[in-house]
Amino acid sequence: MKTIAKMQKKLSMLLGRRLPTVRRCRPQPLDEEQSVASSLLKKLDMIGSQLVQDILSGVHQQAGGLTTATIMGRALIDESNEYISRGADPKQIRVGLMAAVDEVIRQLNAMARPIHVPSMQLLRVAITSAQGDRAIGGLIYQAIKRAGLEGDISIKTTNTADVELRFSYMDADAAEPAPSRICHLDRWVTIPAVDTLLSQVYAVVFLVGGSSEADKHQKKKLITDAVMRTRAAVEGGLVPGGGTALIRCMKPLDSLMVDNKDQRLGVRAVRRALRMPCWTIAQNCNIDGSQVARVMEEYRMCEDLGFDVVSGRCCSMSVQGIMDPTKVVRSAVTNAAGMASLLITDHEFVSESDN
Structure with a gap:
């Protein structure tokens, strides 16, 4: 339990510093979350660290959510x-907990708003995912x-100072791929018509250059996470x-049906979390x-209304662009539940002796 407490305390400091939204507040880099968690896990008790590592190992590959999880x-x-x-x-608490999580996932899926490709919304998401870098976004x-x-x-x-986007496509009836075309940071190529896009399969390559190897590595990591x-x-x-x-x-969750009072306690734990x-x-x-959480609960009838900590007022989250990828939020919820359900039901562990 100390492992979770220490990691939560350290990671939670990241959440307000860079809000994980698609607006002016940039998401924390995935490698920053990962490096903070990894450095803490190395210092903490081995059994607890391994349990946490096993549960959260997939979060990074699921586009983030480690801090929230x-x-x-x-x-x-x-x-x-x-x-x-x-x-x-x-065990009964765990049953209620997992039932509540299933309901939360259903609610998130129903709440999700699709992103159309192409669209200005997609462009905004890409730019924010790239830490606000408009060119890379x-x-x-x-x-x-x-x-x-x-x-x-x-x-x-690559051994250049720039970042380029090279792409080629294969026509459905062609035997060879068409010649590569390049987008540079400072200029974009003309976008083909939609019906043309539908008949072609694209292979896309980012060629990442930089002033040094460290600069290249940083840019490559930024692009990987943003994609x-x-x-x-x-x-x-x-979702908002x-x-x-x-x-x-x-x-x-208040109307979720469960079999007994201990399962209801599991539902209550999820509700509070x-x-x-x-x-x-x-x-x-x-x-x-x-106070913020209480105000948000009072405005629960309007799912799009949220609290903007930058302006200090309630607003339409979609209008302000304060939105999170549904997949990331779902990942955070399911991984949090997996971690908790394991640690509250398994009280005996086997480890190798140093002697």
Whole structure:
């Protein structure tokens, strides 16, 4: 449990510093989340560290959500352990917890708004995913516009000072791929007509140059993470950001049917954990997190209405562009539940002795 507590405390500091939205507040880099978590896990107890590592190992590959997963996981564990200390059955709590998570996932899927390809919304998502770099975000937009969700996008370093986007396509009736075409950071090629795009399969390659090897590595990592985030947004759509979508999932849990009171405690633990990302963001911005979460719950009838910590007022999250990829939010919820359900039901572990 100490492993989760220490990692949650460290990672939660990232959430308010760079809000993970598709607006002016940039998402924290995936490698920053990963490096913070990895450095902590190396220092903490081996058994707890390995459990956490096993549960969260897939989060990075699912376009992020590690910070939110850890914050919610800590809340679920603390709440569940409180119930267990009063005599509740941990296995029944787990059943209720997983039932609640299934309902949350259903609510998130119903709430999701699709991103059309191409669209200005996709361009905004790409730019924000690229840490606000409009040039690189523009190239990512071009790449995903051509490759879509299934097409191949590879990222390679090159001995130049620039970043280029090279793509080739195969006509359905052609035996050989068409010649490569290049987009540079400072100029984009003419976009083919939609019917032409539908008849072609694109292979896209980012050629990443830089002033040094370190510069190339940093750019390559930025592009890799940004492509992953943008594709996640296209694949699952967007939900209101800043923790708003999770708060909107709280009310449906009140009517969720379970078999006994201990399962109801598991549902209650999930309901309370859903408040924590919004609470943490507000607290890290020197705003009373409890008050923000309470206001958000009062406005639950309007799923798009959320609290903008930058302006300090409630607003339409979609109008302001404060949106999160649904896939990332789902990943955070499911991984938090997996981590909590394991740690509250497994109390005995086997480890190798140093002797």
